[in-house]
Amino acid sequence: MIEERFDAIVVGAGPSGNAAAYTMAKAGLKVLQLERGEYPGSKNVQGAILYADALEKIIPDFREDAPLERHIIEQRLWTMDEKSYVGMHYRSEDFNEERPNRYTILRAQFDKWFSSKVREAGAILLCETTVTELIRDGAGKVTGVRTDRDGGTALADIVILGEGVNGLVGQRSGLRPELQPDSVALAVKEMHFLPREVIESRFNLKGNEGVVIEAMGTITDGMTGTGFLYTNQESVSVGIGCIVSDFAESGKTAYGLLEAFKNHPSIKPLLENSECKEYAAHLIPEGGYHSIPELYGDGWLVVGDAGQFVNAVHREGSNLAMTTGRIAGETVIALKHRGAAMSKANLAAYKRTLDETFVMKDLKKYKRIPALLHRNKQLFGLYPRLLTAAAQTWFRVDGVDKRSKENAILRSFRKGRTLSGLIGDAFKLARAWR
Amino acid sequence: MTDAMDANATGTGFKVEEKLFQNRYLVDVGRPHITIKPHDVPSKALLALTHACPAGCYSKNDSGQVEATIDGCLECGTCRVITAKTGDIEWNYPRGGFGVLFKFG
Structure with a gap:
């Protein structure tokens, strides 16, 4: 030719x-x-x-x-159960810099x-x-x-x-x-359009500032995966992904998970009155090093x-x-x-x-993580439930003394995962992370 | 509980067609880029496509075989990966220019 x-x-x-x-x-x-x-x-x-x-x-x-679209000034990491999330948020004015670090x-x-x-x-x-x-x-x-x-x-x-x-x-x-079903994730995503001032007020933003939400927990219904929500100028990208073999074996659908995620009480208000203009799917290679x-x-x-x-x-x-x-x-x-x-x-x-670059160094650092996440589903179901329940016990004021609340939280973790299970998970995670 | 959460619980109730309706496609009429190999009884992998395909392209017909209508295909490759070992389907990219056209991606 x-x-x-x-x-x-x-x-x-x-x-x-x-x-x-x-x-x-x-x-x-x-x-x-x-x-x-x-x-x-x-x-x-x-x-x-x-x-x-x-x-x-x-x-x-x-x-x-x-x-x-927007430069990211705030990262929200959420661990979710059906009604709640426990979040770790980081927002800094330092990200409003002349040459911003990340953009949607x-x-x-x-x-x-x-x-x-x-x-x-x-x-x-x-x-x-x-x-x-x-x-x-x-x-x-x-x-x-x-x-x-x-x-x-x-x-x-x-x-x-x-x-x-x-x-x-x-x-x-x-x-x-060939790609292996247990080392590749299927992610689905929708583009939800909203007026920019609505996005700015819902997410506490001004100008071209943006927020990223990354979420894990019961939203993946026992499968290995994560959800996300990113703010663009006049739209919000919302999606969820899980390992392909988990979809194949569980009988669950990606679009069913996405619908449930969008309807989670913590996500739904963020998308209210938006107009969806596209539904996309893609594979993500997640096998790592x-x-x-x-x-x-x-x-x-x-x-x-x-x-x-x-x-x-x-x-x-x-x-x-x-x-x-x-x-x-x-x-x-x-x-x-x-x-x-x-x-x-x-x-x-x-x-x-x-x-010699971050590419190989990072993949090498986390070489044990993909298998760990795939084999330890408690990280996506049990722990998010235990964490959110603990948060509720801790924050609800109901006449129970704080020492009893502490003990109740510790008991819930031991009962949910046993002491040896907890120690084993901590060890596995530490070993995979280092 | 909302309808959507019910759909998630069963994994099948939600109509994915409503989502695909938002997308742009240029269908290569008469030249499907995915074909299912003839079978009497579908393999477990082939059957899994009826729920694992994010575009809902696969369904079981009345006589128990799996059929595909791929006009709404998102070209992700999930079906290809799931059936790679069993060889139940033949998967190729659509001809250049055809298939899904993401407006936003």
Whole structure:
């Protein structure tokens, strides 16, 4: 389909693919980027939080024209039961800074903007083009891709796969194994529109300030997962996600969970009179460090969700995607400048560089967490119930003396989980966390 | 208790079609990107899709087989992951440009 040969082909125009394509095009490399959606972002779903640091390292002045919603000044972490939540909130005026640290974004708008920067930098973008397979030479080196545009092909020195969590090209080419139902989450999300002044008064905000709520507890009905609510300028993103194998085995539906979450007495008033304009679903790779596949080979690199680069504990993904995309691009540029081959041995520099960044360090730190969360459902049902009940015992003034209240709370934990169970959970959590 | 919470309790009562109605799609008429392999009795994995699919694309027909109507597919891949071992379905991306078009994402 395309006669000329490229320095690099990037599959996908999400955060990782755009970061890679931008970095390489900016350095003067001939880059072709292929995207199956009608426009970049049309197939992409995220909460969504943008972490400024990762994007600043690619486009330092992104704040000048990127479509940003609200900068986050407050984080609310909720442990919920059916009627209550126990919350840990952090709000600071320090987050009202000249260069805010985190923003809510709408991915369809943001990805379009990022893509415009990629094209300004000189990359060629073809949308509505699904890559169907990799092309290899006799020695097995990846030399290009085949697409569904009349079966057309394109050739390059390297193919960077930023094809997302459900990336079929790399999987079907045997570059990485099939996703496992117990290490990937299904999240569903709705976009609820409200006038901006309503959002500001409901969430105690002014101007472009924003709030993030992350929630866990009985909202996932015994399954491993979390809920969220993010404030945008004139909308609220509300969603919930659980591990796929939990859905498969439990018979529960994602949309049923979302409805119940929206109707929770602590959430419902926040959404009142809103108009829902979209319902989306997406997979999130949550297997962590142990699920990271082979990241490079002769003529190819993997970036973003396709490489399982998600820190599930901190709900970070887009920053890992952009960072892996950027470092992949820089690795290719360095080899190109040296006139070195895009061989597996030379591309190992990508992984070595990643190992020294927060991306690998964080995933490694939490390498035991995914299995812990999956095998310890008491963290999502029993403990939230015990915590909220304890809070009620403590705060309700009813003539019972405080010592008796303390004892009642301690008894409820021992009865609910036994002393050895409590100690065991504390030990497991501490071991997985450190 | 609200209707929605009842729906959650049973896992089936809620009409997901009302949610999908908000979305934009460009349906590739006559070329479904997911097909179910012919079967007499569905595997456990295939049966799970009737509730695990977030777009409610899968349902059991009167004679016990699982059928799919994928016009509302959100292209998440949940069904593909659940049936990867059993091979009950054939899953491909829609042709370039077709399928769901997220306005907000």
